[in-house]
Amino acid sequence: MIRGIKGVKDIPPSQMPKWYVVEGTANRLAQAHGFKEIRIPIFEQTELYVRSIGGATDIVEKEMYTFPDRDGSSLTLRPEGTAGVVRACIEHNFTNDPTCKKLYYIGPMFRHERPQAGRFRQFHQFGVEMIGVTSPYADIEVIALLWRFFSSLELPGLTLEMNSLGEPSDRQEYKEKLAVFLNKKLEDLCGNCRRRMTTNPLRILDCKVPHCRTATQDAPKLLDFLSPISKDHFNQVLTGLDTLSIPYTLNPRLVRGLDYYSMTTFEVSCSSLGAQNAIGAGGRYDGLFEALGGKPTPAVGFAIGLERVLLALPEAMVPAPKPWIFIASFGQSGSRAGLSLLDSLRSNGITADTDHNVSSLKSLLRSADRLSAPYVLILGDDEVSQNQAILRNMVTKVQEIIPLHTASSHIKEHLTDLVDTKSFY
Numbered sequence: 001m002i003r004g005i006k007g008v009k010d011i012p013p014s015q016m017p018k019w020y021v022v023e024g025t026a027n028r029l030a031q032a033h034g035f036k037e038i039r040i041p042i043f044e045q046t047e048l049y050v051r052s053i054g055g056a057t058d059i060v061e062k063e064m065y066t067f068p069d070r071d072g073s074s075l076t077l078r079p080e081g082t083a084g085v086v087r088a089c090i091e092h093n094f095t096n097d098p099t100c101k102k103l104y105y106i107g108p109m110f111r112h113e114r115p116q117a118g119r120f121r122q123f124h125q126f127g128v129e130m131i132g133v134t135s136p137y138a139d140i141e142v143i144a145l146l147w148r149f150f151s152s153l154e155l156p157g158l159t160l161e162m163n164s165l166g167e168p169s170d171r172q173e174y175k176e177k178l179a180v181f182l183n184k185k186l187e188d189l190c191g192n193c194r195r196r197m198t199t200n201p202l203r204i205l206d207c208k209v210p211h212c213r214t215a216t217q218d219a220p221k222l223l224d225f226l227s228p229i230s231k232d233h234f235n236q237v238l239t240g241l242d243t244l245s246i247p248y249t250l251n252p253r254l255v256r257g258l259d260y261y262s263m264t265t266f267e268v269s270c271s272s273l274g275a276q277n278a279i280g281a282g283g284r285y286d287g288l289f290e291a292l293g294g295k296p297t298p299a300v301g302f303a304i305g306l307e308r309v310l311l312a313l314p315e316a317m318v319p320a321p322k323p324w325i326f327i328a329s330f331g332q333s334g335s336r337a338g339l340s341l342l343d344s345l346r347s348n349g350i351t352a353d354t355d356h357n358v359s360s361l362k363s364l365l366r367s368a369d370r371l372s373a374p375y376v377l378i379l380g381d382d383e384v385s386q387n388q389a390i391l392r393n394m395v396t397k398v399q400e401i402i403p404l405h406t407a408s409s410h411i412k413e414h415l416t417d418l419v420d421t422k423s424f425y
Protein backbone atom coordinates (compact mmCIF):
# COMPACT_ATOMS: atom_id res chain seq x y z
CA MET A 1 0.00 0.00 0.00
CA ILE A 2 1.28 3.45 -0.89
CA ARG A 3 0.76 5.92 1.93
CA GLY A 4 0.54 9.70 1.83
CA ILE A 5 3.59 11.77 2.78
CA LYS A 6 4.28 12.72 6.42
CA GLY A 7 2.97 16.22 7.17
CA VAL A 8 0.99 16.28 3.91
CA LYS A 9 -2.67 15.85 4.77
CA ASP A 10 -5.71 14.73 2.85
CA ILE A 11 -8.71 16.96 3.49
CA PRO A 12 -11.67 14.57 3.80
CA PRO A 13 -15.20 15.59 2.71
CA SER A 14 -16.24 15.94 6.37
CA GLN A 15 -13.75 18.83 6.76
CA MET A 16 -14.80 20.69 3.62
CA PRO A 17 -17.68 22.70 5.17
CA LYS A 18 -15.07 24.39 7.39
CA TRP A 19 -12.86 25.11 4.38
CA TYR A 20 -15.81 26.60 2.49
CA VAL A 21 -16.49 28.96 5.39
CA VAL A 22 -12.85 30.01 5.77
CA GLU A 23 -12.07 30.35 2.06
CA GLY A 24 -15.46 31.96 1.40
CA THR A 25 -14.76 34.57 4.09
CA ALA A 26 -11.29 35.21 2.65
CA ASN A 27 -12.65 35.73 -0.87
CA ARG A 28 -15.55 37.89 0.29
CA LEU A 29 -13.51 40.15 2.56
CA ALA A 30 -10.50 40.51 0.27
CA GLN A 31 -12.78 41.56 -2.59
CA ALA A 32 -14.77 43.92 -0.33
CA HIS A 33 -11.44 45.64 0.46
CA GLY A 34 -10.66 46.05 -3.24
CA PHE A 35 -8.19 43.14 -3.58
CA LYS A 36 -8.22 41.06 -6.78
CA GLU A 37 -7.32 37.39 -6.84
CA ILE A 38 -4.07 36.28 -8.47
CA ARG A 39 -3.06 32.66 -9.07
CA ILE A 40 0.66 32.18 -9.10
CA PRO A 41 2.55 28.97 -9.91
CA ILE A 42 3.11 26.27 -7.30
CA PHE A 43 6.78 26.04 -8.30
CA GLU A 44 9.33 28.58 -9.43
CA GLN A 45 13.05 28.85 -10.01
CA THR A 46 14.85 28.23 -6.71
CA GLU A 47 16.77 31.47 -7.10
CA LEU A 48 13.53 33.46 -6.66
CA TYR A 49 13.08 32.23 -3.10
CA VAL A 50 16.76 32.40 -2.20
CA ARG A 51 16.93 36.03 -3.29
CA SER A 52 13.66 37.13 -1.70
CA ILE A 53 13.36 35.13 1.52
CA GLY A 54 17.13 35.23 2.14
CA GLY A 55 19.88 32.59 1.97
CA ALA A 56 20.46 32.59 5.75
CA THR A 57 16.83 31.98 6.78
CA ASP A 58 15.48 28.67 8.12
CA ILE A 59 13.11 28.44 5.15
CA VAL A 60 15.87 28.60 2.55
CA GLU A 61 18.52 26.72 4.55
CA LYS A 62 16.37 23.81 5.71
CA GLU A 63 12.79 23.85 4.59
CA MET A 64 12.51 24.16 0.82
CA TYR A 65 11.42 21.33 -1.45
CA THR A 66 14.01 21.81 -4.16
CA PHE A 67 14.56 19.51 -7.13
CA PRO A 68 16.34 19.57 -10.48
CA ASP A 69 14.26 20.00 -13.63
CA ARG A 70 15.07 17.74 -16.58
CA ASP A 71 17.39 20.39 -18.02
CA GLY A 72 19.29 20.56 -14.73
CA SER A 73 17.87 23.91 -13.58
CA SER A 74 16.82 24.08 -9.95
CA LEU A 75 13.12 24.40 -9.10
CA THR A 76 11.40 24.79 -5.73
CA LEU A 77 7.84 24.23 -4.49
CA ARG A 78 6.66 27.60 -3.22
CA PRO A 79 7.25 27.97 0.55
CA GLU A 80 5.20 31.21 0.56
CA GLY A 81 3.37 33.49 -1.87
CA THR A 82 4.96 36.95 -1.69
CA ALA A 83 8.01 36.13 -3.83
CA GLY A 84 5.87 34.67 -6.64
CA VAL A 85 3.49 37.64 -6.60
CA VAL A 86 6.37 40.12 -6.82
CA ARG A 87 8.01 38.11 -9.62
CA ALA A 88 4.72 38.11 -11.55
CA CYS A 89 4.25 41.87 -11.01
CA ILE A 90 7.72 42.63 -12.34
CA GLU A 91 7.47 40.20 -15.25
CA HIS A 92 4.06 41.43 -16.45
CA ASN A 93 4.47 45.07 -15.50
CA PHE A 94 1.49 44.93 -13.14
CA THR A 95 2.80 47.98 -11.34
CA ASN A 96 1.60 50.09 -14.30
CA ASP A 97 -1.90 48.63 -14.11
CA PRO A 98 -4.07 50.33 -11.47
CA THR A 99 -6.25 47.19 -11.19
CA CYS A 100 -3.28 45.00 -10.23
CA LYS A 101 -2.01 46.80 -7.14
CA LYS A 102 -4.06 45.01 -4.53
CA LEU A 103 -3.71 41.27 -4.95
CA TYR A 104 -4.71 38.23 -2.93
CA TYR A 105 -4.17 34.49 -3.19
CA ILE A 106 -5.35 31.31 -1.51
CA GLY A 107 -3.46 28.08 -2.00
CA PRO A 108 -0.99 25.45 -0.84
CA MET A 109 2.56 26.22 0.30
CA PHE A 110 5.34 23.73 1.07
CA ARG A 111 7.93 23.71 3.85
CA HIS A 112 9.98 20.75 5.05
CA GLU A 113 9.35 21.37 8.75
CA ARG A 114 8.96 18.79 11.53
CA PRO A 115 5.23 17.96 11.42
CA GLN A 116 3.25 18.57 14.59
CA ALA A 117 -0.18 19.90 15.56
CA GLY A 118 -0.81 22.93 13.34
CA ARG A 119 2.47 22.52 11.42
CA PHE A 120 2.44 20.73 8.11
CA ARG A 121 4.70 20.24 5.12
CA GLN A 122 1.89 21.15 2.76
CA PHE A 123 -0.31 23.88 4.24
CA HIS A 124 -2.56 26.60 2.87
CA GLN A 125 -2.26 30.34 3.08
CA PHE A 126 -4.62 33.22 2.40
CA GLY A 127 -2.33 36.14 1.58
CA VAL A 128 -2.71 39.72 0.38
CA GLU A 129 -0.16 42.09 -1.11
CA MET A 130 -0.75 45.84 -1.49
CA ILE A 131 1.71 47.19 -4.01
CA GLY A 132 2.99 50.68 -4.76
CA VAL A 133 1.81 52.59 -1.67
CA THR A 134 4.31 54.11 0.77
CA SER A 135 1.64 55.65 3.01
CA PRO A 136 1.16 54.08 6.46
CA TYR A 137 -2.51 53.90 5.46
CA ALA A 138 -1.57 50.89 3.32
CA ASP A 139 -0.18 49.10 6.38
CA ILE A 140 -3.33 50.00 8.34
CA GLU A 141 -5.64 48.79 5.57
CA VAL A 142 -3.84 45.47 5.32
CA ILE A 143 -3.86 44.91 9.09
CA ALA A 144 -7.53 45.94 9.25
CA LEU A 145 -8.37 43.27 6.68
CA LEU A 146 -6.35 40.67 8.61
CA TRP A 147 -8.16 41.56 11.82
CA ARG A 148 -11.58 41.65 10.17
CA PHE A 149 -10.99 38.17 8.72
CA PHE A 150 -10.31 36.77 12.18
CA SER A 151 -13.18 38.71 13.80
CA SER A 152 -15.67 37.61 11.11
CA LEU A 153 -14.77 34.01 11.90
CA GLU A 154 -15.05 34.76 15.64
CA LEU A 155 -11.69 33.19 16.44
CA PRO A 156 -11.06 33.41 20.18
CA GLY A 157 -7.87 34.39 22.06
CA LEU A 158 -6.07 36.45 19.40
CA THR A 159 -3.17 38.83 20.04
CA LEU A 160 -1.75 41.20 17.43
CA GLU A 161 1.92 42.05 17.98
CA MET A 162 3.50 45.00 16.22
CA ASN A 163 7.09 46.01 15.57
CA SER A 164 9.08 48.11 13.14
CA LEU A 165 12.35 46.89 11.64
CA GLY A 166 13.05 50.35 10.24
CA GLU A 167 14.86 50.92 6.98
CA PRO A 168 18.08 49.01 6.17
CA SER A 169 20.12 52.08 7.20
CA ASP A 170 18.42 52.10 10.65
CA ARG A 171 19.26 48.43 11.07
CA GLN A 172 22.93 48.94 10.18
CA GLU A 173 23.76 50.86 13.34
CA TYR A 174 21.47 48.65 15.41
CA LYS A 175 23.13 45.44 14.18
CA GLU A 176 26.52 46.75 15.32
CA LYS A 177 25.19 47.54 18.81
CA LEU A 178 23.38 44.19 18.95
CA ALA A 179 26.54 42.30 17.95
CA VAL A 180 28.50 43.96 20.80
CA PHE A 181 25.73 42.96 23.24
CA LEU A 182 25.38 39.38 21.92
CA ASN A 183 29.14 38.76 21.90
CA LYS A 184 29.06 39.08 25.69
CA LYS A 185 26.24 36.51 25.89
CA LEU A 186 27.66 33.86 23.55
CA GLU A 187 27.97 31.26 26.33
CA ASP A 188 24.24 31.53 27.11
CA LEU A 189 23.00 31.12 23.54
CA CYS A 190 21.85 27.86 21.90
CA GLY A 191 23.91 26.38 19.05
CA ASN A 192 21.49 27.67 16.47
CA CYS A 193 21.76 31.24 17.78
CA ARG A 194 25.57 31.09 17.95
CA ARG A 195 25.53 30.21 14.28
CA ARG A 196 23.09 33.04 13.60
CA MET A 197 25.65 35.47 15.11
CA THR A 198 27.39 35.54 11.76
CA THR A 199 24.48 34.86 9.42
CA ASN A 200 21.37 36.60 10.81
CA PRO A 201 21.91 38.08 14.32
CA LEU A 202 18.48 39.77 14.44
CA ARG A 203 16.80 36.36 14.40
CA ILE A 204 18.43 35.59 17.77
CA LEU A 205 15.89 37.95 19.35
CA ASP A 206 13.09 35.76 17.98
CA CYS A 207 14.53 32.45 19.32
CA LYS A 208 11.99 30.54 21.45
CA VAL A 209 14.61 28.63 23.56
CA PRO A 210 14.06 29.86 27.16
CA HIS A 211 17.76 30.45 28.01
CA CYS A 212 18.23 32.44 24.79
CA ARG A 213 15.24 34.59 25.69
CA THR A 214 16.65 35.26 29.15
CA ALA A 215 20.08 36.07 27.70
CA THR A 216 18.62 38.60 25.26
CA GLN A 217 16.18 40.16 27.71
CA ASP A 218 18.14 43.41 27.97
CA ALA A 219 19.29 43.52 24.34
CA PRO A 220 19.18 46.96 22.70
CA LYS A 221 15.80 47.57 21.06
CA LEU A 222 15.55 48.27 17.36
CA LEU A 223 12.70 50.72 17.99
CA ASP A 224 15.25 53.01 19.72
CA PHE A 225 17.34 53.14 16.54
CA LEU A 226 14.64 54.13 14.07
CA SER A 227 15.17 57.29 12.01
CA PRO A 228 12.58 60.06 12.49
CA ILE A 229 10.95 58.98 9.19
CA SER A 230 10.67 55.33 10.24
CA LYS A 231 9.46 56.31 13.70
CA ASP A 232 6.82 58.61 12.25
CA HIS A 233 5.62 55.90 9.83
CA PHE A 234 5.29 53.38 12.66
CA ASN A 235 3.49 55.85 14.93
CA GLN A 236 1.01 56.63 12.17
CA VAL A 237 0.32 52.93 11.72
CA LEU A 238 -0.30 52.51 15.45
CA THR A 239 -2.54 55.60 15.54
CA GLY A 240 -4.56 54.15 12.64
CA LEU A 241 -5.01 50.89 14.54
CA ASP A 242 -6.20 52.90 17.56
CA THR A 243 -8.67 54.76 15.33
CA LEU A 244 -10.08 51.46 14.09
CA SER A 245 -10.09 50.04 17.65
CA ILE A 246 -7.80 47.17 16.66
CA PRO A 247 -6.01 46.04 19.84
CA TYR A 248 -2.24 45.38 19.66
CA THR A 249 0.84 45.02 21.80
CA LEU A 250 4.35 46.16 20.89
CA ASN A 251 6.89 43.35 20.59
CA PRO A 252 10.41 44.64 19.93
CA ARG A 253 11.57 41.02 19.48
CA LEU A 254 9.31 40.42 16.49
CA VAL A 255 11.83 39.93 13.70
CA ARG A 256 10.10 37.36 11.43
CA GLY A 257 11.74 34.54 9.54
CA LEU A 258 11.95 36.16 6.11
CA ASP A 259 14.64 38.65 5.18
CA TYR A 260 12.61 40.89 2.89
CA TYR A 261 10.89 42.85 5.65
CA SER A 262 11.54 46.49 6.46
CA MET A 263 9.57 49.00 8.58
CA THR A 264 6.23 47.61 9.87
CA THR A 265 6.06 43.92 10.85
CA PHE A 266 3.22 42.17 12.65
CA GLU A 267 2.10 38.76 13.79
CA VAL A 268 -1.17 37.42 15.18
CA SER A 269 -1.07 34.51 17.61
CA CYS A 270 -3.97 32.43 18.88
CA SER A 271 -3.92 31.18 22.48
CA SER A 272 -5.93 28.01 21.74
CA LEU A 273 -3.35 26.67 19.28
CA GLY A 274 -0.51 25.43 21.52
CA ALA A 275 3.12 25.59 20.34
CA GLN A 276 2.36 26.55 16.72
CA ASN A 277 0.27 29.54 17.67
CA ALA A 278 1.23 32.03 14.89
CA ILE A 279 -1.95 32.19 12.84
CA GLY A 280 -1.04 35.03 10.49
CA ALA A 281 1.77 37.50 9.92
CA GLY A 282 3.19 40.04 7.54
CA GLY A 283 4.77 43.40 7.06
CA ARG A 284 6.34 45.86 4.65
CA TYR A 285 8.89 44.77 2.08
CA ASP A 286 9.82 48.00 0.30
CA GLY A 287 13.15 46.62 -1.02
CA LEU A 288 11.95 43.34 -2.53
CA PHE A 289 10.96 44.58 -6.01
CA GLU A 290 14.42 46.06 -6.48
CA ALA A 291 16.13 42.94 -5.11
CA LEU A 292 14.31 40.90 -7.75
CA GLY A 293 15.28 43.23 -10.60
CA GLY A 294 12.19 45.48 -10.65
CA LYS A 295 11.77 49.21 -10.16
CA PRO A 296 11.84 50.35 -6.51
CA THR A 297 8.24 49.71 -5.38
CA PRO A 298 6.92 49.86 -1.82
CA ALA A 299 4.64 47.01 -0.73
CA VAL A 300 2.99 45.52 2.33
CA GLY A 301 1.07 42.30 2.91
CA PHE A 302 0.22 39.36 5.13
CA ALA A 303 -0.39 35.64 4.98
CA ILE A 304 -2.65 33.57 7.22
CA GLY A 305 -2.19 29.83 7.85
CA LEU A 306 -5.58 28.33 7.01
CA GLU A 307 -5.08 24.98 8.79
CA ARG A 308 -4.47 26.94 11.99
CA VAL A 309 -7.60 29.01 11.35
CA LEU A 310 -9.58 25.78 10.98
CA LEU A 311 -8.18 24.45 14.26
CA ALA A 312 -9.34 27.60 16.08
CA LEU A 313 -12.67 27.95 14.27
CA PRO A 314 -15.69 27.72 16.63
CA GLU A 315 -18.08 24.91 15.63
CA ALA A 316 -20.94 27.42 15.56
CA MET A 317 -19.33 29.15 12.57
CA VAL A 318 -20.00 26.14 10.37
CA PRO A 319 -23.52 26.49 8.94
CA ALA A 320 -26.00 23.66 8.70
CA PRO A 321 -25.58 21.67 5.51
CA LYS A 322 -27.72 22.58 2.54
CA PRO A 323 -30.96 20.55 2.48
CA TRP A 324 -31.15 17.96 -0.24
CA ILE A 325 -33.37 15.14 -1.35
CA PHE A 326 -32.81 11.44 -1.89
CA ILE A 327 -34.80 9.85 -4.70
CA ALA A 328 -35.95 6.34 -3.78
CA SER A 329 -37.33 5.12 -7.09
CA PHE A 330 -37.87 1.46 -7.85
CA GLY A 331 -39.67 -0.81 -10.31
CA GLN A 332 -39.51 -0.33 -14.06
CA SER A 333 -41.58 2.84 -14.56
CA GLY A 334 -40.67 4.10 -11.07
CA SER A 335 -36.94 3.99 -11.87
CA ARG A 336 -37.45 5.74 -15.21
CA ALA A 337 -39.55 8.48 -13.59
CA GLY A 338 -36.91 8.75 -10.85
CA LEU A 339 -34.18 9.26 -13.43
CA SER A 340 -36.12 12.12 -15.06
CA LEU A 341 -36.96 13.67 -11.71
CA LEU A 342 -33.32 13.57 -10.53
CA ASP A 343 -32.32 15.35 -13.72
CA SER A 344 -35.07 17.95 -13.45
CA LEU A 345 -34.30 18.68 -9.76
CA ARG A 346 -30.59 19.09 -10.47
CA SER A 347 -31.27 21.40 -13.41
CA ASN A 348 -33.43 23.48 -11.03
CA GLY A 349 -30.45 23.87 -8.68
CA ILE A 350 -31.70 21.40 -6.09
CA THR A 351 -29.20 18.95 -4.64
CA ALA A 352 -30.59 15.50 -5.31
CA ASP A 353 -29.03 12.05 -5.18
CA THR A 354 -29.88 8.34 -5.09
CA ASP A 355 -28.17 4.96 -4.72
CA HIS A 356 -27.77 3.05 -8.00
CA ASN A 357 -26.52 -0.05 -6.16
CA VAL A 358 -29.87 -1.01 -4.63
CA SER A 359 -33.37 -1.36 -6.07
CA SER A 360 -35.83 -2.22 -3.30
CA LEU A 361 -37.65 0.46 -1.29
CA LYS A 362 -36.31 -0.98 1.99
CA SER A 363 -32.67 -0.81 0.93
CA LEU A 364 -33.15 2.60 -0.72
CA LEU A 365 -34.53 3.98 2.55
CA ARG A 366 -31.59 2.40 4.40
CA SER A 367 -29.16 4.17 2.01
CA ALA A 368 -31.00 7.47 2.55
CA ASP A 369 -30.63 6.98 6.30
CA ARG A 370 -26.89 6.22 6.02
CA LEU A 371 -26.39 9.40 4.00
CA SER A 372 -28.45 11.36 6.59
CA ALA A 373 -30.76 12.55 3.82
CA PRO A 374 -33.21 15.07 5.29
CA TYR A 375 -35.88 14.26 2.65
CA VAL A 376 -36.71 11.27 0.52
CA LEU A 377 -38.99 11.08 -2.49
CA ILE A 378 -40.57 7.65 -2.83
CA LEU A 379 -41.50 6.71 -6.37
CA GLY A 380 -42.56 3.18 -7.35
CA ASP A 381 -44.62 1.82 -10.27
CA ASP A 382 -47.86 2.37 -8.29
CA GLU A 383 -47.07 6.02 -7.65
CA VAL A 384 -46.23 6.58 -11.32
CA SER A 385 -49.51 5.01 -12.44
CA GLN A 386 -51.36 7.46 -10.18
CA ASN A 387 -49.15 10.35 -11.35
CA GLN A 388 -47.94 11.08 -7.81
CA ALA A 389 -44.97 10.64 -5.47
CA ILE A 390 -44.47 10.48 -1.71
CA LEU A 391 -42.32 13.14 -0.07
CA ARG A 392 -40.98 11.96 3.29
CA ASN A 393 -39.34 14.12 5.94
CA MET A 394 -36.72 11.79 7.41
CA VAL A 395 -36.49 13.67 10.70
CA THR A 396 -40.22 13.96 11.55
CA LYS A 397 -41.16 10.90 9.43
CA VAL A 398 -44.16 12.92 8.12
CA GLN A 399 -45.16 11.92 4.58
CA GLU A 400 -46.98 13.98 1.98
CA ILE A 401 -48.37 12.96 -1.38
CA ILE A 402 -47.43 15.35 -4.18
CA PRO A 403 -48.37 15.39 -7.91
CA LEU A 404 -45.58 13.85 -9.99
CA HIS A 405 -45.72 16.35 -12.88
CA THR A 406 -45.08 19.31 -10.51
CA ALA A 407 -42.78 17.40 -8.12
CA SER A 408 -39.66 19.38 -9.04
CA SER A 409 -41.12 22.83 -8.26
CA HIS A 410 -42.97 21.46 -5.23
CA ILE A 411 -39.76 20.07 -3.74
CA LYS A 412 -37.86 23.26 -4.53
CA GLU A 413 -40.43 25.34 -2.60
CA HIS A 414 -40.54 22.83 0.20
CA LEU A 415 -36.78 22.69 0.77
CA THR A 416 -36.15 26.43 0.58
CA ASP A 417 -39.16 27.20 2.81
CA LEU A 418 -37.93 24.94 5.54
CA VAL A 419 -34.37 26.18 5.88
CA ASP A 420 -32.89 29.67 6.08
CA THR A 421 -31.02 29.77 2.77
CA LYS A 422 -28.60 32.42 4.06
CA SER A 423 -26.99 29.82 6.28
CA PHE A 424 -25.97 27.62 3.34
CA TYR A 425 -22.31 27.34 2.51
Ligand code: HAM
Pocket residue numbers: 079080081082111113118119120121123124125127128129257258278279280281282283284285300301302303304305306307308
Ligand atom coordinates in the same frame (compact mmCIF):
# COMPACT_ATOMS: atom_id res chain seq x y z
P1 HAM B 1 5.03 33.41 7.37
O1 HAM B 1 5.05 33.99 8.75
O2 HAM B 1 6.19 32.58 6.98
O3 HAM B 1 4.84 34.62 6.37
O4 HAM B 1 3.72 32.53 7.20
C1 HAM B 1 2.44 33.08 7.43
C2 HAM B 1 1.56 32.09 8.19
O5 HAM B 1 1.53 30.82 7.52
C3 HAM B 1 2.06 31.73 9.60
O6 HAM B 1 1.69 32.74 10.52
C4 HAM B 1 1.33 30.43 9.85
O7 HAM B 1 0.00 30.66 10.26
C5 HAM B 1 1.30 29.79 8.47
N1 HAM B 1 2.34 28.75 8.36
C6 HAM B 1 3.66 28.91 8.11
N2 HAM B 1 4.30 27.73 8.09
C7 HAM B 1 3.35 26.78 8.33
C8 HAM B 1 3.36 25.34 8.42
N3 HAM B 1 4.48 24.63 8.23
N4 HAM B 1 2.20 24.70 8.68
C9 HAM B 1 1.05 25.38 8.85
N5 HAM B 1 0.97 26.74 8.77
C10 HAM B 1 2.10 27.43 8.51
C11 HAM B 1 4.78 34.49 5.03
O8 HAM B 1 4.62 33.44 4.45
C12 HAM B 1 4.82 35.81 4.29
N6 HAM B 1 4.78 35.53 2.84
C13 HAM B 1 3.67 36.70 4.71
C14 HAM B 1 3.62 37.99 3.97
C15 HAM B 1 2.85 38.30 2.91
N7 HAM B 1 4.37 39.04 4.22
C16 HAM B 1 4.10 40.00 3.36
N8 HAM B 1 3.18 39.54 2.54
